[in-house]
Amino acid sequence: xxxxxxxxxxxxxxxxxxxxxxxxxxxxCFIFPWIVSPLWLRIGTEVVMWAGLAQSFNIICGYTGRLDxxxxxxxxxxxxxxxxxxxxxxxxxxxxxxxxxIVSALLALAIGYPTLRLRGAYFAIATWSMGExxxxxxxxxxxxxxxxxxxxxxxLNLPYFYYIMLLVTGLTYLTTYLLVxxxxxxxxxxxxxxxxxAAEMVGVNTASTKNWAFALSAFFxxxxxxxxxxxxxxxxxxxxxxxxxTDVMCVMAFLGGIGSLWGxxxxxxxxxxxxxxxxxxxxxxxxxLVIIGVTICAVILFIPNGLVGLLEGTGxxxxxxxxxxLRKKIKW
Amino acid sequence: xxxxxxxLVKSFGGVTAVDHLSLEVEKGSVFGIIGPNGSGKTxxxxxxxxxxxxxxGTITFNGRNITGLRPxxxxxxxxxxxxxxxxxxSKMTVLxxxxxxxxMRTSSLRESRKVxxxxxxxxxxxxxxxxxxxxxxxxxxxxxxxxxxxxxxxxLLLLDEVMAGLTPSEINEAIELIRSLRTGELTIIVVExxxxxxxxxxxxxxxxxxxxxxxxxxxxxxxxxxxVIKAYLGERYSARN
Amino acid sequence: MxxxxxxxxxxxLMGGLIIIIGVGFSLCFGVMHIVxxxxxxxxxxxxxxxxxxxRYFGHDAMFYLPVIFIIFSALxxxxxxxxxxxxxxxxxxxxxxxxxxxxxxxxxxKGGALTVWGYHIQSVPxxxxxxxxxxxxxxxxxxxxSGFFFGILVTLLLLAFLYKSRYGNVIRATAMDRDTANLxxxxxxxxxxxxxxxxxxxxxxxxALIGALFSVHSVMGAKYTMLxxxxxxxxxxxxxxxxxxxxIILGLLxxxxxxxxxxxxxxAALFLVMYGVLxxxxxxxxxRGW
Numbered sequence: 001x002x003x004x005x006x007x008x009x010x011x012x013x014x015x016x017x018x019x020x021x022x023x024x025x026x027x028x029c030f031i032f033p034w035i036v037s038p039l040w041l042r043i044g045t046e047v048v049m050w051a052g053l054a055q056s057f058n059i060i061c062g063y064t065g066r067l068d069x070x071x072x073x074x075x076x077x078x079x080x081x082x083x084x085x086x087x088x089x090x091x092x093x094x095x096x097x098x099x100x101x102i103v104s105a106l107l108a109l110a111i112g113y114p115t116l117r118l119r120g121a122y123f124a125i126a127t128w129s130m131g132e133x134x135x136x137x138x139x140x141x142x143x144x145x146x147x148x149x150x151x152x153x154x155x156l157n158l159p160y161f162y163y164i165m166l167l168v169t170g171l172t173y174l175t176t177y178l179l180v181x182x183x184x185x186x187x188x189x190x191x192x193x194x195x196x197x198a199a200e201m202v203g204v205n206t207a208s209t210k211n212w213a214f215a216l217s218a219f220f221x222x223x224x225x226x227x228x229x230x231x232x233x234x235x236x237x238x239x240x241x242x243x244x245x246t247d248v249m250c251v252m253a254f255l256g257g258i259g260s261l262w263g264x265x266x267x268x269x270x271x272x273x274x275x276x277x278x279x280x281x282x283x284x285x286x287x288x289l290v291i292i293g294v295t296i297c298a299v300i301l302f303i304p305n306g307l308v309g310l311l312e313g314t315g316x317x318x319x320x321x322x323x324x325x326l327r328k329k330i331k332w
Numbered sequence: 333x334x335x336x337x338x339x340l341v342k343s344f345g346g347v348t349a350v351d352h353l354s355l356e357v358e359k360g361s362v363f364g365i366i367g368p369n370g371s372g373k374t375x376x377x378x379x380x381x382x383x384x385x386x387x388x389g390t391i392t393f394n395g396r397n398i399t400g401l402r403p404x405x406x407x408x409x410x411x412x413x414x415x416x417x418x419x420x421x422s423k424m425t426v427l428x429x430x431x432x433x434x435x436m437r438t439s440s441l442r443e444s445r446k447v448x449x450x451x452x453x454x455x456x457x458x459x460x461x462x463x464x465x466x467x468x469x470x471x472x473x474x475x476x477x478x479x480x481x482x483x484x485x486x487x488l489l490l491l492d493e494v495m496a497g498l499t500p501s502e503i504n505e506a507i508e509l510i511r512s513l514r515t516g517e518l519t520i521i522v523v524e525x526x527x528x529x530x531x532x533x534x535x536x537x538x539x540x541x542x543x544x545x546x547x548x549x550x551x552x553x554x555x556x557x558x559x560v561i562k563a564y565l566g567e568r569y570s571a572r573n
Numbered sequence: 574m575x576x577x578x579x580x581x582x583x584x585x586l587m588g589g590l591i592i593i594i595g596v597g598f599s600l601c602f603g604v605m606h607i608v609x610x611x612x613x614x615x616x617x618x619x620x621x622x623x624x625x626x627x628r629y630f631g632h633d634a635m636f637y638l639p640v641i642f643i644i645f646s647a648l649x650x651x652x653x654x655x656x657x658x659x660x661x662x663x664x665x666x667x668x669x670x671x672x673x674x675x676x677x678x679x680x681x682x683k684g685g686a687l688t689v690w691g692y693h694i695q696s697v698p699x700x701x702x703x704x705x706x707x708x709x710x711x712x713x714x715x716x717x718x719s720g721f722f723f724g725i726l727v728t729l730l731l732l733a734f735l736y737k738s739r740y741g742n743v744i745r746a747t748a749m750d751r752d753t754a755n756l757x758x759x760x761x762x763x764x765x766x767x768x769x770x771x772x773x774x775x776x777x778x779x780x781a782l783i784g785a786l787f788s789v790h791s792v793m794g795a796k797y798t799m800l801x802x803x804x805x806x807x808x809x810x811x812x813x814x815x816x817x818x819x820x821i822i823l824g825l826l827x828x829x830x831x832x833x834x835x836x837x838x839x840x841a842a843l844f845l846v847m848y849g850v851l852x853x854x855x856x857x858x859x860x861r862g863w
Contacts, residue, residue: 114855118855121672122810125802199432201403292680297677300659300670
């Protein structure tokens with residue numbers, strides 16, 4: 001990455017470039033259900049969901065610098081909470097989603113409180129263990145349907161689910177952009193990530209900031225899980241609480257570019273594409289796990305900044321400094 | 333008295349880094365702490381700052397017992413600190429580094445930015461504001477350390493070996509800068525090795541050796557104190573002289 | 574009363590077997606500051622290798638234990654430079670990089686095992702299978718006893734190596750203060766390689782024994798990773814002597830929960846205790862952790 005101030009002219013044109021691409025993508029996202037077949041709509045819905053999930057992982061890992069290997073559990077919890085509130089309590093879908101998000105966030109606060117103040121390894125261990133535990137609990141308890149899973153009422157309206165997923169994922173990205181990239185909260189997170197002790201020394205309440213970041217990162221997968229449950233109508237512990245959810249979130253965020261705003265989105269598209277291709281060529285099996293694992297290792301070894309890091313030279317994603325310089329010159 | 337330590341003790345396993353240290357610092361003064369390497373100076377700062385709690389003893393700041401408080405709480409109360417080896421936030425610009433430290437005292441990002449620019453100007457870093465910290469010289473990093481500490485609007489500033497690694501001309505600039513900070517409101521405690529600096533800046537000096545205070549007085553008297561000479565230069569030298 | 578005693582013995586035996594996994598894991602962390610998320614997968618691979626060897630070469634599973642040790646030590650030796658590369662970069666955050674890398678490794682290993690061997694559960698018979706020791710009212714499976722003694726033996730050997738031999742001292746010095754050890758002439762990289770390969774070899778070897786003791790299953794790794802975590806959190810990260818009491822506590826806890834509350838609640842009990850430890854004494858119950 002070149003740490004020099006870039007030429008304002010090329011930056012201006014790259015900014016226009018980026019805005020055009022962004023608006024184009026936005027339009028495509030909105031009209032997507034009406035221009036593709038049902039199969040692709042389903043794929044698209046899943047991609048959108050994973051984009052949101054990967055970003056939520058990015059919040060706690062990329063921006064806050066802590067590894068949550070149980071992050072997938074929040075997705076599963078959201079799925080089950082919505083499932084249970086709808087089937088056992090008869091609550092409407094929207095309310096179920098909200099409760100899912102809140103329950104996930106609360107759980108994050110409970111886990112985060114003792115573990116975030118310790119070294120990163122403890123947090124990784126604790127969250128991974130929690131993930132395993134929750135899966136087991138869902139398998140044991142009767143009200144969750146045990147190993148047989150949970151059945152939800154069926155709604156056959158594909159575009160409906162697509163738009164809801166899009167809405168929530170969009171919210172995830174918007175929140176990340178506003179709170180984490182732009183606001184003081186984001187500066188604090190970055191300071192904590194770079195040098196936690198120094199951050200504490202200049203008045204940042206690191207414990208509280210980390211906890212809120214974690215709760216935020218848990219809220220969105222909770223809601224997305226709820227949508228997923230209603231969408232696929234049948235969930236069980238291995239499908240929504242299995243470790244593979246975290247594995248996939250992780251590889252998407254890292255491959256795309258950990259710590260960047262659009263990395264997870266890019267990663268979601270690429271990984272989903274690869275998965276689909278693999279399933280067509282090799283059949284649905286467990287080999288994709290090997291690919292995921294190898295990809296994670298390869299990314300760490302060779303492109304730790306992910307695809308976004310690779311693309312940063314092309315002007316599509318500009319390094320922070322040059323954007324600031326440009327802003328000064330254009331006086332935004 | 334803005335700062336007082338009462339019988340402060342800090343042990344790490346078998347090593348007593350700070351040994352029953354009692355000190356008082358007067359408001360608005362520049363107080364120096366000197367002593368051979370390993371005498372507990374940085375540990376003392378860490379205790380004031382809240383990096384770790386003392387094994388026993390208390391620290392009072394502005395009449396309030398701050399022993400055992402967390403570093404960010406102590407920063408909020410008005411104690412700022414620089415480190416010997418600058419530790420800036422690497423992926424941010426110089427300006428952003430200072431902005432983070434102003435968050436406590438400002439209510440919006442715009443205000444933070446404004447205050448941060450003012451501080452950068454004060455320490456002479458206003459031209460490097462938008463530069464990434466990775467691209468900045470050691471001397472500027474030291475200025476940044478100072479700027480970051482100032483961002484918290486401290487009443488008490490702890491400077492830990494600010495001069496280490498600077499050239500003589502840079503040192504003179506630094507002395508001027510520190511002098512310029514004295515407005516009567518700000519109290520400064522300086523840990524230093526370079527005698528000329530201590531003598532030119534400080535109103536009073538304390539000397540530490542093996543965690544204990546072996547002298548405390550005005551600079552001229554301290555320099556001529558036989559115990560101090562013995563601590564720095566050894567028994568044989570002082571016996572000879 | 575008999576049940577109590579039986580439960581106690583079972584727990585003790587189980588704990589003894591886990592000690593060795595905990596010791597390797599803790600040592601690995603202490604020297605290289607890497608939490609190897611793939612620890613359970615090393616166990617799993619060792620178990621499968623033991624099963625494979627018995628299937629294709631005959632003889633008894635116990636016979637292959639040293640062989641497996643050698644194979645996996647070599648594997649660890651080969652993998653170590655890669656891990657070193659990951660952990661010592663000037664990147665994002667070396668500690669995190671190491672964690673994710675081993676996480677990726679564990680996924681790869683698990684995926685590989687699933688792809689090659691599927692979900693079938695295998696068992697590995699040995700001459701000790703079915704042999705039971707009868708001590709008064711107690712029934713003690715012979716395999717478990719041997720597992721226990723095996724665990725103790727290997728642990729003692731390792732500790733003897735660490736505390737009595739010259740190179741062992743070098744290793745411990747590196748664990749305590751890497752830079753100083755480096756300055757004093759220790760080849761820190763080689764120490765890391767030695768420790769990692771020892772760890773891989775021992776863990777896989779235990780896996781082979783566990784395979785014989787219980788069963789061999791592609792997804793068995795998660796359980797042992799969890800056990801290793803628990804032991805190390807309880808003992809204190811990097812504090813090797815603490816692993817012995819911690820593993821015994823683990824074994825007893827598992828045993829008592831299984832018998833008096835229900836086997837399904839094992840993981841929950843483990844997690845709760847671990848959570849409590851992290852809350853109250855994060856440096857382990859002996860307060861000597863990292």
